[in-house]
Amino acid sequence: MVLALSGRIAPRGSRQVRRMSKKAGAHDTLDISTYTADYVRNFSIIAHIDHGKSTLADRLLEITKTIEKKSGNKQVLDKLKVERERGITVKAQTASMFYTYKDKKYLLNLIDTPGHVDFSYEVSRSLAACQGAILLVDSSQGIQAQTVANFYLAFGEGLAIVPVLNKVDLPGADPAKVAAQLETTFELDTADILSISAKSNLRVDEVLPAVIEQIPPPDGNPQAPLKILLFDSWYDSYVGVVCLVRVVDGSLAAGDYIVSSHSGAKYEVAEVGIMYPEQTRTTSLQAGQVGYIFCNMKAISEAFVGDTFFRHRHPVDPLPGFIPAKSMVFSGIFPVDPNDYSRLDESIEKLTLNDSSVTVQKETSNALGQGWRLGFLGTLHMDVFRQRLEEEYNARVIVTQPTVPYRIVTYPDAETAANQEAQRLEGSTSGEMASASASALASAAADDSNVKVKQVRTPSDFPDSKELRMVYEEPVVSATLIFPQEYLGAMLEHCNSHRSENQEYTFIDETRVMLRCTLPTAEIVNDFYEQLKSKSSGFASFDYEEAGYVVSDLVKLNVLLNGKPVDALACILHRSQLERVGRDIALKLRKVIKRQLFEVAIQTVVGSRVIARESVSAARKDVTAKCYGGDATRKMKLLAKQKEGKKRMKMVGNVELPQEAFLSVIKQ
Amino acid sequence: MRTHLGHPHTRYFFRHCPTSPQNRSFLHLPSPDLFCRRTINSRATSIPDSPPPLASLPVPRSPPPLAIYVHWPYCQSHCTYCNFNKYVVAQPDVERLTSALDRELRTSLAERPPNQVVRSIYFGGGTPSLAPPATLAKLLNTVQHYCRIDPATTEITLEANPTTLETGKLRAFRALGINRLSLGLQALNEPALRQLGRNHSVTEALRALAQCHALFPSGGGGGMGVGVGGVTFDLIYGRPDQSTVSDWVKELNIGLECAGSHMSLYELTWKRGTALFRALEAGKLQRASDDLLSEMYEATIETCAAHRFHHYEVSSFARLEAADSFPGPGPTNPPDLVNNGSTLLANPQTWLSWPHQSSHNSAYWRGLDYVGIGPGAHGRVTDPQTGRRKRTIRIPHPPTWMQQCEELGHGLRLETELTDQEAREELLMFGLRMREGLPLSRLRRYGNTNDLGEMIDMARMQELVESGHLNWGTARVFDDAPPKANLTAEIVETLPVSMTLWPTAKGIALVDSILPRLLHDKTT
């Protein structure tokens, strides 16, 4: 089979074969056909950030001898440079393991997921390939916001949940208390709950037996027509597009022809295999198993996550797929040096190949020139993207102030608009701003062809003055905060100062509170989280999910330098924040703008109303005192340097604006 | 050894690399002197052809006026602010240095067209007044051998420190034809002199100054007449001992009382590697605030104007002459620069020709040729063969430099041909440091272009004209005018007129910001 295959595939394919078989080598293609569904377990590890998912994965890979046991194994599945540097998981990683339990051999497929809320899309996607999840909880910290969020994700999918208490080696660990929290919060039976230390390898050997006992095998019929769910994909510069799939029914081998339900395109399967933990070729993949396939897709866009594949000429009903991830914040990205534009264009394209959750649009700014407007799942996602651009592609970029996707709803006439606005505002004051009704209204509006809904991705899309037919809306999230009760006052106050609504809280045990509320998305994209951490001495955790749109009194704040607007510094604000932010931005700009040839007048304005003004007086003297014949060379070098420095300055009218101006404004 | 050849037309000279193939031949040639002349000539033809001058441009017929700088590298002691190429040596081998200087001077001048009148000669350092008069005599002789010195027009300056002067020696220098003395006063305040590491007192300095006035009268004639020569001195402001503007103005007023025809008034530059800089780093001294420095700078110009000293370059001031003592078309009454300055200065024709500017320093700023002789000296000369300009830098360390001079006839460390772009940028950079600015004719002659827009962003220039930083209009060009003593009204009438870009009083103070703003964003 293998020989036949390598004879058939194109030269590009033959290189693939060489590269692919990193572990098995050219000869030992693994035969996993004996692992029928009963001997397969597919599970994720889910948890709050830093509760030890990736560390537990290390131990499980060692126990099953998938990787060699050595002291240096630290989050081996965190392969990206950013992941290693930041010590967080950004991308879900799949690894298959073989494990003998009660004399039976099992094929276990583990997916290590990210804990951070920005990447919860990775979690939900991973769960679609699993029948169960290990819910890992740091027994010194207890249940945290992402524990709750991820639990409900898995629970909602109907997955079996194996709670595991981690970090029992820590002096502050209190497994009994955390077990009690799990019982009250999730109604989980914690009678036989495992208490382990992934780091010091304490009782980790009890984890896999529990997985096998408590997580059901996948159902699925190897004899039924082929049905495959594509749940992850990436682009590998050596082998091209790699698809991670769960075989729901039937079985699949190299040489088969499969068809995408999404596009109808037909592909010949060039290779199948499992992540062991590297790509390792197998003779087949069958119902219940999870693995990778290569089918010579040219572009990553063909590997549509959530797609169902079937055997050529044997169509099946497609699986429901996934709701695509939505951008939560948009930011402008511009090259520091405009000459780098095309290089940066290429880098962004390459980076988004493996991160399809980033949306890309071209954008032109009067201050920053040509660039892009990118949509991200959150600000950490944005920051990780920027870091990867800078580190993996050596790019130097300016990232502008993040904007959430506001909406402008235009009704046929002013009266309808006013009615709609009143109606929806009423809904929200009566404590029912709730997501469901708000989005129901919005979608009803969207269905009406007389009503136009425009999404605002950048402040330039936002009008300077509001038409009477318009209603502005802003996105909101429903937030979950968990913290010790002594911070209740501070946390309520913190949420109130960020325009929260519908607060309600419950005690998850005698000392810990879970607070839920609705928050405008715009309020959480800046330093909401950092402040929350500092106001709770680091004890509060925070999670959120999208909750539709609410009507909002929004205004656009423009920044004028010597009367000229700087589009990249404009922002959309709730009217209540106008004065504070307006003053703040003017002040920050005054601090970063250097004295120059002309006086610089800084104004923040709404329409023609000036909110704040500051000025930077003109420089009086900067000329070098001495310059004679012997100084020519040095002076010319200095001039070249100044010219180079000027490139990094952005000219707005006659004002030289340093790059930091854009950064300092972001950090509100 | 440095292997990096930064510039396509840069040549490095490696005295210490006899094995370097490109230099081996240098060392084995029987007559380095002869060889050098030949090399340079043959090199000229081997340089890849420069772009042919624009058809419309006149190829320069006469070589640019010539200035000569000679560097004397020794000092008696270290001043705390100074990072010049100078060495404190107990018994320097003066003889050897003299003949090395002479060798190098000969080699350089031999490349020039014969019999050119030398515009100016400058003995700088270090402390060149420590040199025996015989050394300067020898060098001046050599200059005369290759070029012409006109006692009435050639400005010959010697830098001197108040301590090293004794009347006898000064007389001897005067007898050699040196007609201008530049005295390093630096401060007129005892604690400041100590802090600067100067080994003379205020009294000594003023006595020396009076002596100089007697021996080096302006105009070479007597009294404060117009013409070549005179006395200039340096003063430094923005020093750590000065905490207010009036501290400085008081001192400046003393200076002005005893001033000759010219002064150089500098803001202190804190140079890395100096004792003063180390004290700053250690927190023992404080730098004056930008605002204080600006105020001092402005007060300097005003105070000088009140004493009829014209601020003609960033740190240079020349005494204004009443029209009757000045043969050129000057104002009839002494101009009131403080109240009337802007209108007066707005027209360079009325003030450009004021007679006491330093010819030699103006040569740097006007983009003329200058030959640099001696350890670490820089030069800028036009290649007679190609008409292209090159920059020369000599080996800084005296023994190494001398050794190469003895072996090769010159102490050249590297020689770089300037690209058109570099030549233009340099013209602009220097030109805007003078109130007379940069005439387009100069750009055409040395920068190979008729079009200012090729180098600078004309829209930005217009903006700076409107904001009162620059002027752009026609003006007389003095670049090729005969030296000032001969400048008569008739001659001035015949001087060419050119479109000129010149800074206003406000603009000249901000030249460092103006330049990068003007120049096109693209670099070569």
Ligand SMILES: Nc1nc2c(ncn2[C@@H]2O[C@H](COP(=O)(O)OP(=O)(O)OP(=O)(O)O)[C@@H](O)[C@H]2O)c(=O)[nH]1
């Ligand atoms: N003391 C102790 N530390 C642990 C244990 N397990 C993990 N850690 C440490 O906790 C930190 C986070 O571990 P990770 O495995 O990266 O956590 P994670 O859940 O994968 O984090 P994200 O992927 O960012 O959500 C690391 O410093 C680990 O060394 C444990 O059992 N005991």
Ligand code: SF4
């Ligand atoms: S300032 Fe002049 S005298 Fe003082 S060390 Fe420097 S070169 Fe010598």
Ligand SMILES: [Mg+2]
């Ligand atoms: Mg992790």
